[in-house]
Structure formats: structure tokens, C-alpha cells
Amino acid sequence: MLLVPCPNCGPRNSADLRYGGESHARPDPATATPQQWRGYLYLRDNPAGWLRETWYCRSGCRRWFTLERNTATNEFRTPPMPGDKRGGKA
Amino acid sequence: MTMSRLGPQPTEVLDRSTKLRFRWNGKRFDGFEGDTIASALAAAGEHVFSRSMKYHRPRGILTADYWDPNLMVQVGDDPNVRAGNRLLEAGMDVRAQNVWPSLHRDIKAANSLFGRFLTAGFYYKTFMRPAWLWPTYERVLATFAPGGKIDLDTPHRYHDKRYTHPDVVVAGAGPAGIEAALAAAAAGARVLLVEHEHAVGGHLRYSSSDSDQAVLAELRAALDASEVEVLTNSTVTGRYEDNWLGIVQRNHPIAVERLIKARAKVLVAAPGLIERPYVFSGNDRPGVITSGAARRLINLWGVKPGERAVVFTANSEGDAAAADLDRVGVEIAAIIDGREGKRVSSAQGSSRALGAVVAGGNRIEADLLVVAAGWTAPTSLLNMAGDRPVHDPATARFFPSDPPGNVLATGGLAGDGTLDELRAHGAATGRLAAQRAAAVAHRLQAMTARARPVDGDEPAWAPDERTPLGRDPHPELYRSDTHGMVDFSEDVGSKDLVAAAHEGYDSVELAKRYTTSTMGPSQGKLETVNTVAAIAEARGETIAQVGTTVWRPPYAPLTLGALAGRVFEPVRVSSIHPWHEANGVSTIIAGQWMRPDHYGDPAAEVRNVRTNVGLIDVTPLGKLDLRGPDIPKLLNLLYTNKWSKLPVGKVRYGMMCAEDGVVLDDGVTGRLGEDHYLMTTTSSGAGGVWEWVENWLQTERPDWKVHVTPVTTAYVSINVAGPKARELVGRVTEGVDLSPDAFPYMEVRLATVAGVDGCFMWRIGFTGELSFEIHAPSGHGLHVWEALMDAGQDLGVGPFGLEGQRIMRLEKGHFIVGQDTDGLTLGPSTGLSPLIKLDKDDFAGMPELAWAADRSLPMIVAIQPDDPNVVPDEASQIVRGNTNEILGRITSARMSPTLGRSICLGQVEPELAAGGTKVTVLLTSGERVSATVMDHHAHFDPAGERLRG
């Protein structure tokens, strides 16, 4: 089982967290076209390599946070501080 | 072959002063303390232990250890016990498996005659068609299935679980593994040493050399004096991401088995080598054993494995076995030296015993053939770590390639050497493991941003400067000039593999599945390399070119009991639960909760609520306490309707949709104070909605000032429902004017109930009756419930359960998210379009709901079967006339005690959604019945006069 480095709680079993998936910025609902909105809902880059993704520390500090994980090696990069706005692509 | 007990051996593990009496196929036998089941039977002269899976060929000892495929027996109600590993206990009732009528007169041995029908892919080819015959095939095949008998009445024995976080786990306690554990512990690491067998020592245990025994004694003493935790008769069964290890402990003093989940910083794989059988005609005949089996029988259990032996040896272990045999008086008829290019061609004899060995054209009379043909490197744990071991033809085995830095190999897996060299390599591995574990620990600690800061910089990742072990040349011995058995567990011969390759299944992974070779209880430990070799031969290629199957978890099979183990998930009950139990409750598990379903007669409970008053414990209802000035903004974002102008003291219903417009949850939220709200969710949605709300607040709107606290379990929730509810609640409530004008429908008050301060009370309900929902601090829940019950005796108060509530909500036509909606039900399908306010700036799912507003969607509607006595099963389909065209389905159905007829909710295509439409319901019986779509969701009191009263 993957060890996920929560910025508050430190490395924890992935079963202690909820996987939020690939980070996706939310389009402006007032102006989004169906294509843009459904891209936000369903389309993922799914790269073999570095991926920006969200996790929720459900059994610990209860923070949603963003991490970068290399999907090929499961290596994590030093996480940004909690409270970061979800980043990634528009 | 005649096995018998020898006089005491210096290395034996027996306590000959303790005799153990047991039964084998009903007959009495004696063994000694320290015997395995197999060694005791062998010492008593037994040499057939099982019948093979397909051909029911008699099988005897092959390897005399955990992996021995021929030693699976039934012990009492315990099937598939490994007699080569399981220690003998007094009173054991041991039986042969997969035999009928008996081990020695097995009728299914006739299979051998039809062997040509049972070749590779037999099952696939034969039982594919016609499909309607499959039930017959299945019955016939079941009688041929191997394995023991499962007793459904067997008592449930205790299996345990343990979690541990050692620095270093060493898998395998041979000399290299022990040295690794000792060195790592000496360097300050917390070490767990796991040994598959019953004692540490590896191959030293059954070595008759005095110097080996001296080393073993020294290592054991050092282990005893160390801080290393040693588990014997335990197996590291799997290695997962970040060195998450599964370990099955079979020697626990209380639990039958214990599954240990260990997070190791560094894993040292030191499983040693497994002796590989040799493929030749008759190689599965009783009397053909590995050199390891011979040495174990003689030196551990004092069993003489035969009287006249042929030894086929290609290595020093085979030579040592020959010496052991000679020492205990077994006549050595011939030594066939594999290093000189000599081969064994066939083992012959009666069906049950060896008579002669043919080698180099000579026939040699013998009752024992000992084979030392080479080694299989059990690289499983390295495979699981992502390594792809490479085949070295010069040593005829696989070696690690490039495992990750937190997985280190030592011992036979890493190479060959003298005992001193192996020990030195083990110790160097242990030191390296401890250094790397310290670096991992430092890194993990440093990642814990708010924890105690770590001292100093991260230690450098220690380079691997171990002196590599050498590699002793070994002839490549897989198959002789004859064909024989490759997979003893699955009865797959080299001929089957060659045939499979010729049929086109010439990739290992395909051939494995097609022939089932390597898929039996030995997990490929004995047969993988010979399987690959047979395919390589058929393809005219090398083993390296063919490649090998990837060894996956588990390293050794484990029981379902070990996997199920102890359940840590608690079942929640409300503080009222003792009252329910004392009053004849029938419970139902709903999500994490155990809830009252009914108290004997749900229909009577419904009638009592409709005429008098009832109480239901709805504690699992999700409750979120919201504080802060930006709550209206949050509610506007979460719900589809508007929340900006909810006055203090008011309650409002809302529906939540996800970003894809699909109904997510619903419930009421009340404003308790200026900046204080209480949100309720469905019981099953409580956890998910909370996480969803946190996601909005933390990631999308971090600037909003709202604090969310889940208080589901902090309050007991009681709904008081029925025409006499006001009368009852008034008797126990202080500080609130309950009159309809002062406290109307959809309002909330802070009240003192039965003397308990700080209760929230709101006028809402799911039943359609006049209702007061009371949220009382959990610790006082039982008291409040009992006070209500006491106060309402003359009013006819009674409890009602989930079933009664479900009937009443269906009478009222309230949909349940997840019951009447599904993963595709968009907001407007619920019929609540007026609550979807598309003129808001933003809310979850708004764009999808805006687009959906222009489309015609399947709708949730109330449906009544025309025959009032027909209650369709939930999920019955709604079809077009006599066709099978699906136009919808029944999502809820009950007999209504109030209306005396069946009532339903369903989802239908838009064309059927208008009131008065006739639909056809296809019952699960196949019968079609006519039903009518209703004008309103509510079957009862559509104007809602009762609940507003």
C-alpha cells in the first residue's frame, strides 16, 4: 500500500485517505461550453510520469491537499502547503 | 521402498520420550513430538500419501517440506493441510484427500487409462459446448476436484491481525538471513526476522557436518541475545508499494493464524533456494525424492528413506545426501553424476513403489531414487518489488536484476559461496539495510511538516559496497531424454507443455493458463523453471529468450481465515439501542449502523403512527454543524435552491447534485442562529457529503468563513410522528410554545426536553404526519426516549422502525437518494425542477442542470398496480406491452397498510410520465401486470394537510 505524505500528518497509508484524482481547475459555470465542462468532469491526462493530484486526509487532519506523484514510480514530490488552490491545467 | 525409523540422530528435532498417537485413514499410528505428520507416517513405513489431481496416480514424499505437492491431507475438519510442514499432535485425525473409496484402491485411477483425454486445455476444449450441458459437466467435474472436504459446521476459530512498523524485515532465517538480522539490529535497527519453517537455521538444520552444527548453535545463541524479533513457521506472503508486507504467522499461541501487516523501511529477501525436481519418466513415482527431502528425513526426523538407493547428483547437496544415506546404512546402488553429463531416464516399478532406475541404458534395482538436479531461486518478493530476475545458464538459475534500493537480496538468492562467505554477505546486507532504513526514517520524519523537526540532514543513501557472492557452475538439468511430470499439483507433464506450445500457446503466460502448470498450491516454487524449460525446448530457444512468469503474491497460499482475520470496522448503535433490544427489535445493518427495522409488525407500527403517535430512532441521520458568516453562500453553492433569505428559526429542504448534475443527496438545513446552521444529510450520505463540503471550502472557496463539524454521533435523533405528537412532546418539553401558530411546520427551536438542555427540535418528518424531530445530546438520548415513551402511554405511543418509516415515506411519495435515484438520475428527474434555481450565480452541477432543463428525461413517478394485491419486486422492469423493450423500472414497492393496496415509485421514460398513463410491469416471475402512473408522487394526503396540522 502506497504511503502518501500528508503535509500535516506525514506519510500515511493510502487507505487512510480518499483519492481525489487528477487535479482539474473548475471552469466558470456561467460561460463554460459543454465541451469545456465535460472535459473538467471526465477527461484526464493520465500521464505515465508526474501528475498533480488531490488527496483528502479523511482519517487524519481532514485536509484536502495537492501532491505531485510520478505514476510510473509512485514517487511523491515535496508537497505544497495545505490550502493551496487546486492547480493544474485550465 | 521401505522407510523406517533410525536410531537417534545428533541433529534430530524429535523428543523421543513423548509419543504422540494419531490416526491415518482411520488406523492408529504413533509418532514423536517434533515429527511432522509426514515424517511420522514415513517412519511408520507409509509411502503413499495422496492421489494426483487428474490421473489419481499414487504419490509419496517429494520434498518433505511446506512445498511438497504430494502431502496435502485433511486433518479433522481442516482441509489441504501440508503434512510436510504441519507438526504432529496427539489425537490428530489425518485422512487422505481426493481418494475414493480408499487411498490404495482408488477407482478414479482409471483416469490414467483415459489420460490422453485429459491433456492440455482438456477442460477448455471439452466443456465449452453446448452451454446447456454445463450444469451436468459441473456436477461430474466436482467429484474429480482435488482438495479436502469443507465442513460447514466447523467452529469459527480466532484469527488475528497485527500492524507493525519495523525498520528492517528479513524474510528467511538461514545463515545469511540470521546474520543480516543480527547486523541490522547491532546497527540500531528494529528488526523482524521471519522464517517459513519451524526453526531458524535454513539448510544448516539438516546438515550432518559438525562445523555446520557449531555455526548454527552460535547463530541461535546470538539471536537469543539480540533484540531481533523472530517469527518461525511464518511467511512473508507479499511485498507491496513502499515495502508494505503481508506476513502470515502460524505459530501464534492463541490465534490459529495471524496476518501481520508490516510497513518495513527496508526488506531483506533471504529465502534461500528451493530444490528443483527433474523431469523424466516416472519422476512422480513414490520413492523418487529430492536430496533435500532425503537429508531432512534422515537428519531432522531420524527416518531412513529406503534400503537401496540410486543417487542422481549434480551438486554438493546431492553428494552430501549420498553421504548421509551411506552413513545410516542405506545401500548406495549407484551414483549418477549429472556433472559428468550422465542422466536418469526413468523410474520404474509397481504402481505404488519404485523397483528400478534406468540410467545410461542400465537398469539398477533400487527402492529409492534421490535427485539433486539444481535449484530454483524463489525471487517472488523481488518480482513483487518490480524486479525482473535474469536467467544465468551457467548456474541454471535466476538471479536478481535491479530491485529497488529498499529491497536487498542475500543468501542463495544472491549467489553461492562458502558458509563464511554467505554469512559475511548476510552481515554486510544487514548493515546496509540498517543504514538505508535510517535514511528512510529520516525522510519520512522530515515529510511530517508539523511533527518534531528532524535532527540534521538526511543521511546519505548508503551505496551498495557488498562483496558480491560468487556463482557456482551448475549443469542445466530440466528434462531428461524421456518425458515426465512438471507440475505435480496440477498433473501437468512435459508432453502437455510441448503440445500446448505446438497448439500456439507458446508464451509462458498463455501456456501457464492453458495447461494450469504452476497454478497449484506450490505456487510455482517447484515447477516454474521446468515449465519454462519445456516451452523453451519446444520453441527451440533458451530460457532467457522465453522469459518467465511473473511471481505475484502470495509467496505461499494462505487461508481465507487469515485474510478475513479480525474486523476492525465498528458497528455503530445509538445510545437508545439497549431499549430497542429490550423491546423485541429486529435490527438491520444499514451502512455502518445497526438500526431498528421493526418491533414485530411494521404494518401495525404504521397504523399506530397514522392514528396515535410513534417514535423512531433516526440517529444515523447525517448532521453537520455549520458556523460562520458565509454559510448562505455555501448553501447556495451546495444545494440547487436558494438560501440567502432563510430567517433564524426556519428550516428548508434542499437537494444536492454533483457537478455532473446527478442527484447526490438531500435533506433539510435549519438556521439556529445568526451564523449557526444545522445541516442534515441522508444517513448513508453523511460521510460523503461532509468530505464534499470540505472539498468545496478548502479547495474552491478557501476564502469563505465557514467551519463544518460533523455531529452525527454527538446527537441522538428521535422523530415523534402522529396526530398526537404535539400532545406527547408538550408533556416533556419546556421553554417552547408548541402551538401551530407559534411553532409551525418547517421551523426549528432550541428546547429543553425531559430536563435535557440544548436539544434541537424541528417540525419536519418523512412520514407525512405531524412530526417533531428532536436532536438530543447523545449521552441523554436513552433518557429522552424513555421519558417520551413513559409520558405517552395513555396516547398509545409505540416505537416504529425503518421498515415502517419506509412504508410511510412511500405512501407520501418521498424518494430516497440511492433507492429511487441511481448514478444517472439528473436533478430534474426527481420532479423537483422548481427547486433547481438556474438564475443563481453558481451551484454544484449548474451547467449540466441548465442543459438538462431543455431535454426530456426519465422521471420518478408514483405507480399503482391495477391489481391492488400485487407488490412487484423492487427493480422489476417496466416494458412496452408484450415486448422486452425496457421503459423503466420499479424502484420502491410496498403494501400500504393505510390504503390497503400496493404502492410504488418508479423511474420511467418521459413518454410514460404523465398521470393516468397505463404501464406494463414485468414481474420477476415472468408475469406481466398492468399499472397506472399517478398524478402525484404522494399516494396518500397529497395536499400535506396532516403534517402541517
Ligand SMILES: [Zn+2]
Ligand atoms: Zn493529514
